[in-house]
Amino acid sequence: MDYISTRGSAPALDFQGVTLAGLAPDGGLFVPRQWPRFSPEEIASFTGLPYAELATQVMLPFVSGSLDEATLRDLCHRGYGRFAHEAVTPLRQFDQQHWLLELFHGPTLAFKDVALQLLGLLFETFLARSNDHLTIVGATSGDTGSAAIDAVAGRERVDVFMLHPKGRVSEVQRRQMTTVLAPNVYNIAIDGSFDDAQAMVKRMFGDTAMTGTYRISAVNSINWARLMAQVVYYFAAALQLGAPARKVAFSVPTGNFGDVFAGYVASKMGLPIERLIVATNVNDILHRALAQGDYSTGTVTPTDAPSMDIQVSSNFERLLFDLGGCDGSAMAEQMRAFEASKAMRLSHAQREGGAALFTSARVDAAETAEAMRWAADRCGELIDPHTAIGLHAARRAAIDSHVPVVTLATAHPAKFPDAVERATGMRPALPTRVGDLFEREERYVELPGEYEAVAAYVAEHATPSSA
Numbered sequence: 069m070d071y072i073s074t075r076g077s078a079p080a081l082d083f084q085g086v087t088l089a090g091l092a093p094d095g096g097l098f099v100p101r102q103w104p105r106f107s108p109e110e111i112a113s114f115t116g117l118p119y120a121e122l123a124t125q126v127m128l129p130f131v132s133g134s135l136d137e138a139t140l141r142d143l144c145h146r147g148y149g150r151f152a153h154e155a156v157t158p159l160r161q162f163d164q165q166h167w168l169l170e171l172f173h174g175p176t177l178a179f180k181d182v183a184l185q186l187l188g189l190l191f192e193t194f195l196a197r198s199n200d201h202l203t204i205v206g207a208t209s210g211d212t213g214s215a216a217i218d219a220v221a222g223r224e225r226v227d228v229f230m231l232h233p234k235g236r237v238s239e240v241q242r243r244q245m246t247t248v249l250a251p252n253v254y255n256i257a258i259d260g261s262f263d264d265a266q267a268m269v270k271r272m273f274g275d276t277a278m279t280g281t282y283r284i285s286a287v288n289s290i291n292w293a294r295l296m297a298q299v300v301y302y303f304a305a306a307l308q309l310g311a312p313a314r315k316v317a318f319s320v321p322t323g324n325f326g327d328v329f330a331g332y333v334a335s336k337m338g339l340p341i342e343r344l345i346v347a348t349n350v351n352d353i354l355h356r357a358l359a360q361g362d363y364s365t366g367t368v369t370p371t372d373a374p375s376m377d378i379q380v381s382s383n384f385e386r387l388l389f390d391l392g393g394c395d396g397s398a399m400a401e402q403m404r405a406f407e408a409s410k411a412m413r414l415s416h417a418q419r420e421g422g423a424a425l426f427t428s429a430r431v432d433a434a435e436t437a438e439a440m441r442w443a444a445d446r447c448g449e450l451i452d453p454h455t456a457i458g459l460h461a462a463r464r465a466a467i468d469s470h471v472p473v474v475t476l477a478t479a480h481p482a483k484f485p486d487a488v489e490r491a492t493g494m495r496p497a498l499p500t501r502v503g504d505l506f507e508r509e510e511r512y513v514e515l516p517g518e519y520e521a522v523a524a525y526v527a528e529h530a531t532p533s534s535a
Protein backbone atom coordinates (compact mmCIF):
# COMPACT_ATOMS: atom_id res chain seq x y z
CA MET A 69 0.00 0.00 0.00
CA ASP A 70 1.20 3.45 -1.01
CA TYR A 71 0.58 6.55 1.10
CA ILE A 72 0.32 10.11 -0.22
CA SER A 73 0.33 13.47 1.52
CA THR A 74 -2.84 15.57 1.84
CA ARG A 75 -0.81 18.53 0.54
CA GLY A 76 0.27 16.79 -2.62
CA SER A 77 3.98 17.55 -2.87
CA ALA A 78 5.69 14.93 -0.65
CA PRO A 79 6.86 11.68 -2.27
CA ALA A 80 4.65 8.64 -1.67
CA LEU A 81 5.86 6.20 1.00
CA ASP A 82 5.04 2.65 2.04
CA PHE A 83 3.56 1.73 5.43
CA GLN A 84 6.96 1.43 7.12
CA GLY A 85 7.94 4.85 5.77
CA VAL A 86 4.82 6.66 7.01
CA THR A 87 4.98 4.98 10.42
CA LEU A 88 8.50 6.25 11.05
CA ALA A 89 7.91 9.68 9.46
CA GLY A 90 4.72 10.78 11.26
CA LEU A 91 4.09 14.09 9.49
CA ALA A 92 4.71 14.41 5.73
CA PRO A 93 7.64 16.69 4.78
CA ASP A 94 5.30 19.10 2.92
CA GLY A 95 3.41 19.70 6.18
CA GLY A 96 0.51 17.43 5.18
CA LEU A 97 -0.75 14.17 6.63
CA PHE A 98 -0.31 10.77 5.05
CA VAL A 99 -3.37 8.89 3.77
CA PRO A 100 -3.63 5.63 1.78
CA ARG A 101 -3.71 6.23 -1.97
CA GLN A 102 -7.01 4.31 -2.08
CA TRP A 103 -9.31 2.79 0.54
CA PRO A 104 -9.25 -0.99 0.71
CA ARG A 105 -12.80 -2.35 0.59
CA PHE A 106 -14.32 -5.53 2.02
CA SER A 107 -17.46 -7.14 0.56
CA PRO A 108 -20.38 -7.87 2.93
CA GLU A 109 -19.44 -11.57 2.71
CA GLU A 110 -15.88 -10.83 3.81
CA ILE A 111 -17.12 -8.69 6.69
CA ALA A 112 -19.56 -11.43 7.74
CA SER A 113 -16.68 -13.91 7.78
CA PHE A 114 -14.98 -11.85 10.54
CA THR A 115 -17.86 -12.52 12.96
CA GLY A 116 -16.69 -14.07 16.21
CA LEU A 117 -12.95 -13.63 15.62
CA PRO A 118 -10.87 -12.89 18.74
CA TYR A 119 -9.78 -9.22 18.79
CA ALA A 120 -6.17 -9.79 17.72
CA GLU A 121 -7.31 -11.93 14.77
CA LEU A 122 -9.90 -9.36 13.69
CA ALA A 123 -7.20 -6.67 13.98
CA THR A 124 -4.94 -8.70 11.70
CA GLN A 125 -7.64 -9.04 9.03
CA VAL A 126 -8.75 -5.39 9.13
CA MET A 127 -5.22 -3.93 9.09
CA LEU A 128 -3.61 -6.35 6.61
CA PRO A 129 -4.48 -4.34 3.45
CA PHE A 130 -2.88 -1.22 4.96
CA VAL A 131 0.48 -2.82 5.77
CA SER A 132 0.99 -4.77 2.55
CA GLY A 133 4.53 -4.46 1.27
CA SER A 134 5.84 -3.73 4.78
CA LEU A 135 4.56 -6.58 6.99
CA ASP A 136 3.43 -10.08 6.12
CA GLU A 137 0.34 -11.57 7.75
CA ALA A 138 2.25 -13.73 10.25
CA THR A 139 4.31 -10.77 11.49
CA LEU A 140 1.25 -8.54 11.81
CA ARG A 141 -0.61 -11.28 13.69
CA ASP A 142 2.32 -11.68 16.11
CA LEU A 143 2.40 -7.90 16.78
CA CYS A 144 -1.38 -7.83 17.37
CA HIS A 145 -1.24 -10.70 19.83
CA ARG A 146 1.63 -9.08 21.73
CA GLY A 147 0.10 -5.58 21.69
CA TYR A 148 -3.41 -6.58 22.72
CA GLY A 149 -2.23 -9.25 25.15
CA ARG A 150 -1.50 -6.49 27.65
CA PHE A 151 -5.15 -5.45 27.97
CA ALA A 152 -6.96 -6.25 31.19
CA HIS A 153 -10.10 -7.52 29.43
CA GLU A 154 -10.05 -10.63 27.27
CA ALA A 155 -12.29 -8.96 24.67
CA VAL A 156 -9.85 -5.95 24.56
CA THR A 157 -12.72 -3.51 23.74
CA PRO A 158 -15.83 -4.99 25.40
CA LEU A 159 -19.33 -3.72 24.59
CA ARG A 160 -21.89 -3.06 27.33
CA GLN A 161 -25.58 -2.33 26.99
CA PHE A 162 -27.12 0.83 28.48
CA ASP A 163 -30.70 0.45 27.29
CA GLN A 164 -32.64 -0.82 24.28
CA GLN A 165 -30.78 1.44 21.84
CA HIS A 166 -27.61 2.62 23.54
CA TRP A 167 -24.34 0.77 24.01
CA LEU A 168 -20.95 1.60 25.46
CA LEU A 169 -17.71 0.48 23.83
CA GLU A 170 -15.11 0.34 26.60
CA LEU A 171 -11.77 1.38 25.15
CA PHE A 172 -9.98 1.92 28.47
CA HIS A 173 -8.75 -1.55 29.45
CA GLY A 174 -5.17 -0.84 28.37
CA PRO A 175 -2.28 -0.10 30.72
CA THR A 176 -2.91 3.68 31.06
CA LEU A 177 -6.72 3.67 31.18
CA ALA A 178 -7.54 5.65 28.00
CA PHE A 179 -8.31 4.58 24.42
CA LYS A 180 -4.94 5.86 23.25
CA ASP A 181 -3.41 2.60 24.47
CA VAL A 182 -5.24 0.67 21.72
CA ALA A 183 -3.18 2.40 19.06
CA LEU A 184 0.02 3.15 20.94
CA GLN A 185 0.64 -0.37 22.21
CA LEU A 186 0.77 -1.46 18.58
CA LEU A 187 2.77 1.59 17.47
CA GLY A 188 5.52 0.83 20.02
CA LEU A 189 5.93 -2.65 18.51
CA LEU A 190 5.86 -1.29 14.95
CA PHE A 191 8.67 1.16 15.78
CA GLU A 192 10.77 -1.64 17.26
CA THR A 193 10.19 -3.90 14.25
CA PHE A 194 10.97 -1.27 11.61
CA LEU A 195 14.00 0.17 13.43
CA ALA A 196 15.53 -3.28 13.79
CA ARG A 197 15.32 -3.66 9.98
CA SER A 198 17.06 -0.37 9.29
CA ASN A 199 19.37 -0.72 12.31
CA ASP A 200 18.38 2.84 13.24
CA HIS A 201 17.47 4.68 16.42
CA LEU A 202 14.41 6.88 17.04
CA THR A 203 14.09 9.84 19.39
CA ILE A 204 10.46 10.52 20.26
CA VAL A 205 9.80 14.02 21.54
CA GLY A 206 6.36 15.04 22.70
CA ALA A 207 4.41 17.44 24.86
CA THR A 208 1.41 16.23 26.79
CA SER A 209 -1.44 17.73 28.75
CA GLY A 210 -2.55 14.30 29.89
CA ASP A 211 -3.40 11.01 28.23
CA THR A 212 -1.05 10.82 25.24
CA GLY A 213 2.12 11.11 27.33
CA SER A 214 1.42 8.16 29.60
CA ALA A 215 0.15 5.95 26.76
CA ALA A 216 3.23 6.71 24.64
CA ILE A 217 5.62 6.13 27.52
CA ASP A 218 4.04 2.80 28.41
CA ALA A 219 4.14 1.73 24.77
CA VAL A 220 7.88 2.28 24.28
CA ALA A 221 9.27 1.78 27.81
CA GLY A 222 12.15 -0.67 27.70
CA ARG A 223 12.01 -1.07 23.89
CA GLU A 224 15.27 -1.15 21.99
CA ARG A 225 16.30 1.64 19.60
CA VAL A 226 13.73 4.14 20.93
CA ASP A 227 14.07 6.90 23.50
CA VAL A 228 11.12 9.01 24.58
CA PHE A 229 11.37 12.57 25.92
CA MET A 230 7.99 13.71 27.25
CA LEU A 231 7.44 17.29 28.33
CA HIS A 232 4.61 18.17 30.68
CA PRO A 233 3.75 21.57 32.21
CA LYS A 234 4.93 21.43 35.81
CA GLY A 235 2.04 21.34 38.29
CA ARG A 236 -0.60 21.45 35.57
CA VAL A 237 -1.39 17.79 34.97
CA SER A 238 -3.38 15.73 37.48
CA GLU A 239 -1.48 13.60 39.99
CA VAL A 240 -2.76 10.37 38.40
CA GLN A 241 -1.65 11.57 34.98
CA ARG A 242 1.78 12.69 36.24
CA ARG A 243 2.43 9.47 38.13
CA GLN A 244 1.41 7.35 35.15
CA MET A 245 4.35 8.96 33.35
CA THR A 246 6.93 9.53 36.06
CA THR A 247 6.74 6.13 37.76
CA VAL A 248 7.92 4.40 34.57
CA LEU A 249 11.61 3.95 35.42
CA ALA A 250 12.84 2.29 32.20
CA PRO A 251 16.16 3.82 31.12
CA ASN A 252 14.84 4.98 27.72
CA VAL A 253 12.10 7.15 29.30
CA TYR A 254 12.85 10.80 30.08
CA ASN A 255 10.14 12.84 31.78
CA ILE A 256 10.64 16.59 31.77
CA ALA A 257 8.57 18.98 33.88
CA ILE A 258 8.65 22.37 32.20
CA ASP A 259 8.20 25.72 33.89
CA GLY A 260 5.34 26.99 31.76
CA SER A 261 2.07 25.99 30.13
CA PHE A 262 1.21 23.11 27.82
CA ASP A 263 1.36 25.52 24.87
CA ASP A 264 4.92 26.51 25.87
CA ALA A 265 5.92 22.84 25.97
CA GLN A 266 4.22 22.19 22.63
CA ALA A 267 5.98 25.19 21.05
CA MET A 268 9.37 23.82 22.17
CA VAL A 269 8.62 20.45 20.62
CA LYS A 270 7.60 22.07 17.33
CA ARG A 271 10.77 24.14 17.35
CA MET A 272 12.88 21.02 17.82
CA PHE A 273 11.31 19.42 14.73
CA GLY A 274 12.51 22.41 12.72
CA ASP A 275 15.95 22.67 14.38
CA THR A 276 18.45 21.23 11.88
CA ALA A 277 21.13 21.03 14.58
CA MET A 278 18.87 18.41 16.21
CA THR A 279 17.25 16.77 13.18
CA GLY A 280 20.64 16.43 11.48
CA THR A 281 21.88 14.21 14.30
CA TYR A 282 18.81 12.50 15.72
CA ARG A 283 15.89 10.83 13.98
CA ILE A 284 13.20 12.81 15.79
CA SER A 285 9.65 11.54 15.60
CA ALA A 286 6.23 12.21 17.07
CA VAL A 287 3.57 9.94 18.51
CA ASN A 288 0.50 12.15 18.29
CA SER A 289 -2.48 11.12 16.20
CA ILE A 290 -1.10 12.61 12.99
CA ASN A 291 0.69 9.23 12.76
CA TRP A 292 -1.27 7.09 10.30
CA ALA A 293 -0.56 3.83 12.16
CA ARG A 294 -2.50 5.09 15.16
CA LEU A 295 -5.64 5.77 13.12
CA MET A 296 -5.34 2.43 11.37
CA ALA A 297 -5.32 0.57 14.70
CA GLN A 298 -8.46 2.42 15.79
CA VAL A 299 -10.45 1.27 12.75
CA VAL A 300 -10.51 -2.24 14.23
CA TYR A 301 -12.84 -1.56 17.16
CA TYR A 302 -15.52 -0.07 14.90
CA PHE A 303 -15.59 -3.45 13.13
CA ALA A 304 -15.52 -5.32 16.46
CA ALA A 305 -18.52 -3.44 17.86
CA ALA A 306 -20.59 -3.43 14.66
CA LEU A 307 -20.06 -7.18 14.09
CA GLN A 308 -21.36 -7.90 17.59
CA LEU A 309 -24.47 -5.81 16.89
CA GLY A 310 -25.36 -7.58 13.64
CA ALA A 311 -23.23 -5.98 10.90
CA PRO A 312 -23.00 -6.28 7.98
CA ALA A 313 -26.73 -7.11 7.85
CA ARG A 314 -27.56 -4.28 10.25
CA LYS A 315 -26.37 -0.67 10.32
CA VAL A 316 -24.84 0.80 13.48
CA ALA A 317 -24.27 4.43 14.59
CA PHE A 318 -21.34 5.62 16.71
CA SER A 319 -20.97 8.63 19.00
CA VAL A 320 -17.38 9.74 19.46
CA PRO A 321 -16.00 12.20 22.05
CA THR A 322 -13.77 14.23 19.75
CA GLY A 323 -10.72 16.47 20.03
CA ASN A 324 -8.11 16.02 17.34
CA PHE A 325 -10.56 14.11 15.06
CA GLY A 326 -8.37 10.99 15.09
CA ASP A 327 -10.78 8.55 16.71
CA VAL A 328 -13.81 9.55 14.66
CA PHE A 329 -11.77 9.64 11.44
CA ALA A 330 -11.03 5.96 12.07
CA GLY A 331 -14.82 5.45 11.96
CA TYR A 332 -14.90 7.21 8.59
CA VAL A 333 -12.20 4.83 7.35
CA ALA A 334 -14.23 1.83 8.56
CA SER A 335 -17.18 3.14 6.58
CA LYS A 336 -15.01 3.60 3.47
CA MET A 337 -13.89 -0.02 3.89
CA GLY A 338 -17.48 -1.20 3.60
CA LEU A 339 -18.68 -1.35 7.22
CA PRO A 340 -22.35 -0.21 7.17
CA ILE A 341 -22.28 2.82 9.48
CA GLU A 342 -25.56 4.72 9.74
CA ARG A 343 -24.04 7.84 11.27
CA LEU A 344 -20.94 9.14 13.06
CA ILE A 345 -21.80 11.60 15.81
CA VAL A 346 -18.96 14.04 16.48
CA ALA A 347 -19.37 15.10 20.11
CA THR A 348 -17.39 18.14 21.26
CA ASN A 349 -17.29 20.09 24.51
CA VAL A 350 -17.61 23.89 24.46
CA ASN A 351 -14.39 24.01 22.43
CA ASP A 352 -16.61 23.42 19.43
CA ILE A 353 -14.62 24.24 16.29
CA LEU A 354 -15.58 20.87 14.77
CA HIS A 355 -19.25 21.28 15.56
CA ARG A 356 -19.24 24.71 13.88
CA ALA A 357 -17.35 23.30 10.90
CA LEU A 358 -19.72 20.38 10.35
CA ALA A 359 -22.94 22.23 11.13
CA GLN A 360 -22.19 25.58 9.47
CA GLY A 361 -19.05 25.14 7.38
CA ASP A 362 -17.20 27.57 9.68
CA TYR A 363 -13.76 26.24 10.71
CA SER A 364 -12.31 29.10 12.74
CA THR A 365 -10.25 28.99 15.91
CA GLY A 366 -11.06 30.78 19.15
CA THR A 367 -9.40 30.56 22.54
CA VAL A 368 -9.41 27.31 24.49
CA THR A 369 -11.79 27.09 27.45
CA PRO A 370 -10.59 24.56 30.07
CA THR A 371 -13.24 21.89 30.80
CA ASP A 372 -13.68 18.65 32.76
CA ALA A 373 -12.78 16.83 29.52
CA PRO A 374 -9.25 18.22 29.02
CA SER A 375 -8.29 15.78 26.26
CA MET A 376 -10.88 17.51 24.07
CA ASP A 377 -9.81 21.08 24.90
CA ILE A 378 -8.37 21.94 21.51
CA GLN A 379 -8.29 24.84 19.08
CA VAL A 380 -7.20 23.07 15.91
CA SER A 381 -8.10 19.48 15.00
CA SER A 382 -5.13 18.17 13.02
CA ASN A 383 -6.83 15.10 11.57
CA PHE A 384 -9.74 17.10 10.15
CA GLU A 385 -7.42 17.81 7.20
CA ARG A 386 -7.60 14.12 6.28
CA LEU A 387 -11.38 14.30 6.00
CA LEU A 388 -11.37 17.59 4.07
CA PHE A 389 -8.84 16.11 1.63
CA ASP A 390 -10.93 13.00 1.01
CA LEU A 391 -14.21 14.91 0.67
CA GLY A 392 -12.60 17.47 -1.60
CA GLY A 393 -11.69 14.84 -4.21
CA CYS A 394 -8.13 14.11 -2.96
CA ASP A 395 -6.76 17.27 -4.59
CA GLY A 396 -3.41 17.90 -2.84
CA SER A 397 -2.71 21.33 -4.30
CA ALA A 398 -6.22 22.61 -3.44
CA MET A 399 -5.77 21.25 0.11
CA ALA A 400 -2.36 22.91 0.46
CA GLU A 401 -3.92 26.21 -0.64
CA GLN A 402 -6.86 25.84 1.77
CA MET A 403 -4.51 25.08 4.69
CA ARG A 404 -2.17 27.95 3.78
CA ALA A 405 -5.11 30.34 3.96
CA PHE A 406 -6.25 28.79 7.24
CA GLU A 407 -2.81 29.10 8.80
CA ALA A 408 -2.64 32.76 7.80
CA SER A 409 -6.11 33.80 8.97
CA LYS A 410 -6.92 31.07 11.55
CA ALA A 411 -10.26 30.62 9.79
CA MET A 412 -11.66 28.91 6.71
CA ARG A 413 -14.96 28.03 5.05
CA LEU A 414 -15.57 24.47 3.94
CA SER A 415 -16.24 24.04 0.22
CA HIS A 416 -19.65 22.90 -1.02
CA ALA A 417 -18.33 19.38 -1.67
CA GLN A 418 -16.77 19.18 1.80
CA ARG A 419 -20.01 20.27 3.48
CA GLU A 420 -22.23 17.94 1.45
CA GLY A 421 -19.88 15.00 1.89
CA GLY A 422 -19.58 15.64 5.62
CA ALA A 423 -23.35 15.88 6.09
CA ALA A 424 -23.86 12.50 4.42
CA LEU A 425 -22.21 10.61 7.28
CA PHE A 426 -21.52 12.99 10.19
CA THR A 427 -23.75 14.69 12.73
CA SER A 428 -22.22 16.94 15.36
CA ALA A 429 -23.12 18.22 18.80
CA ARG A 430 -21.67 20.65 21.34
CA VAL A 431 -22.10 19.51 24.93
CA ASP A 432 -21.68 21.93 27.84
CA ALA A 433 -20.66 21.32 31.47
CA ALA A 434 -24.20 20.90 32.83
CA GLU A 435 -25.11 18.41 30.09
CA THR A 436 -21.90 16.47 30.71
CA ALA A 437 -22.73 16.13 34.40
CA GLU A 438 -26.32 15.16 33.56
CA ALA A 439 -25.09 12.34 31.31
CA MET A 440 -22.79 11.03 34.07
CA ARG A 441 -25.77 11.01 36.45
CA TRP A 442 -28.04 9.25 33.92
CA ALA A 443 -25.46 6.49 33.42
CA ALA A 444 -25.00 6.08 37.18
CA ASP A 445 -28.67 6.24 38.21
CA ARG A 446 -30.28 4.37 35.34
CA CYS A 447 -27.59 1.88 34.42
CA GLY A 448 -25.29 1.66 37.44
CA GLU A 449 -22.28 2.73 35.35
CA LEU A 450 -19.74 5.39 36.28
CA ILE A 451 -18.46 7.05 33.12
CA ASP A 452 -15.75 9.66 32.65
CA PRO A 453 -16.52 13.23 31.45
CA HIS A 454 -15.22 12.61 27.89
CA THR A 455 -17.45 9.56 27.53
CA ALA A 456 -20.35 11.52 29.04
CA ILE A 457 -20.07 14.09 26.25
CA GLY A 458 -20.38 11.28 23.72
CA LEU A 459 -23.32 9.72 25.55
CA HIS A 460 -25.19 13.01 25.79
CA ALA A 461 -24.77 13.62 22.06
CA ALA A 462 -25.85 10.02 21.33
CA ARG A 463 -29.06 10.32 23.34
CA ARG A 464 -29.98 13.66 21.70
CA ALA A 465 -29.21 12.59 18.12
CA ALA A 466 -32.12 11.84 15.78
CA ILE A 467 -31.31 8.21 14.99
CA ASP A 468 -33.98 5.67 13.98
CA SER A 469 -34.89 3.64 17.07
CA HIS A 470 -34.00 0.35 15.32
CA VAL A 471 -30.38 1.44 14.85
CA PRO A 472 -28.05 0.65 17.75
CA VAL A 473 -25.99 3.65 18.88
CA VAL A 474 -22.55 2.91 20.33
CA THR A 475 -20.85 5.56 22.47
CA LEU A 476 -17.08 5.22 22.61
CA ALA A 477 -15.88 5.20 26.24
CA THR A 478 -12.52 6.87 25.77
CA ALA A 479 -11.24 6.93 29.36
CA HIS A 480 -11.73 5.02 32.60
CA PRO A 481 -13.72 7.09 35.13
CA ALA A 482 -10.90 6.76 37.69
CA LYS A 483 -8.71 8.93 35.46
CA PHE A 484 -11.00 11.88 36.23
CA PRO A 485 -12.28 11.05 39.74
CA ASP A 486 -13.01 14.62 40.88
CA ALA A 487 -15.37 15.43 38.00
CA VAL A 488 -17.13 12.07 38.33
CA GLU A 489 -17.59 12.56 42.07
CA ARG A 490 -18.92 16.11 41.63
CA ALA A 491 -21.56 14.88 39.18
CA THR A 492 -22.60 11.60 40.79
CA GLY A 493 -21.51 11.71 44.44
CA MET A 494 -19.50 8.55 43.83
CA ARG A 495 -15.72 8.35 43.60
CA PRO A 496 -14.48 5.77 41.07
CA ALA A 497 -11.69 3.50 42.36
CA LEU A 498 -8.51 2.94 40.38
CA PRO A 499 -8.49 -0.58 38.92
CA THR A 500 -6.33 -2.95 40.97
CA ARG A 501 -3.79 -3.29 38.16
CA VAL A 502 -2.69 0.32 38.68
CA GLY A 503 -3.68 0.44 42.34
CA ASP A 504 -0.17 0.99 43.74
CA LEU A 505 0.41 4.06 41.53
CA PHE A 506 0.59 6.33 44.57
CA GLU A 507 3.27 4.25 46.28
CA ARG A 508 5.63 3.94 43.33
CA GLU A 509 8.88 5.88 43.00
CA GLU A 510 8.77 8.85 40.59
CA ARG A 511 11.56 10.08 38.35
CA TYR A 512 11.64 13.27 36.29
CA VAL A 513 13.77 16.34 35.75
CA GLU A 514 12.62 19.92 36.05
CA LEU A 515 13.81 22.32 33.38
CA PRO A 516 13.19 26.04 32.84
CA GLY A 517 10.77 26.95 30.05
CA GLU A 518 13.60 27.69 27.63
CA TYR A 519 14.13 25.86 24.37
CA GLU A 520 17.95 25.78 24.71
CA ALA A 521 17.75 23.96 28.05
CA VAL A 522 15.41 21.30 26.66
CA ALA A 523 17.41 20.83 23.45
CA ALA A 524 20.63 20.47 25.45
CA TYR A 525 19.03 17.86 27.71
CA VAL A 526 17.75 15.83 24.76
CA ALA A 527 21.13 16.06 22.97
CA GLU A 528 22.91 14.85 26.10
CA HIS A 529 20.74 11.72 26.49
CA ALA A 530 19.52 10.73 23.00
CA THR A 531 21.23 8.26 20.65
CA PRO A 532 22.22 9.66 17.23
CA SER A 533 20.60 8.19 14.12
CA SER A 534 22.76 5.82 12.10
CA ALA A 535 21.13 6.92 8.82
Ligand SMILES: *Cc1c(COP(=O)(O)O)cnc(C)c1O
Nearest residue numbers: 211323324325326327375478479
Ligand atom coordinates in the same frame (compact mmCIF):
# COMPACT_ATOMS: atom_id res chain seq x y z
C1 LIG B 1 -7.46 11.92 23.14
C2 LIG B 1 -8.79 11.78 23.80
C3 LIG B 1 -10.00 12.14 23.14
C4 LIG B 1 -10.03 12.80 21.78
O1 LIG B 1 -9.68 11.91 20.76
P1 LIG B 1 -9.27 12.45 19.31
O2 LIG B 1 -8.79 11.28 18.55
O3 LIG B 1 -8.17 13.46 19.55
O4 LIG B 1 -10.47 13.09 18.70
C5 LIG B 1 -11.20 11.89 23.80
N1 LIG B 1 -11.23 11.35 25.04
C6 LIG B 1 -10.11 11.01 25.70
C7 LIG B 1 -10.21 10.44 27.05
C8 LIG B 1 -8.85 11.19 25.10
O5 LIG B 1 -7.73 10.84 25.77
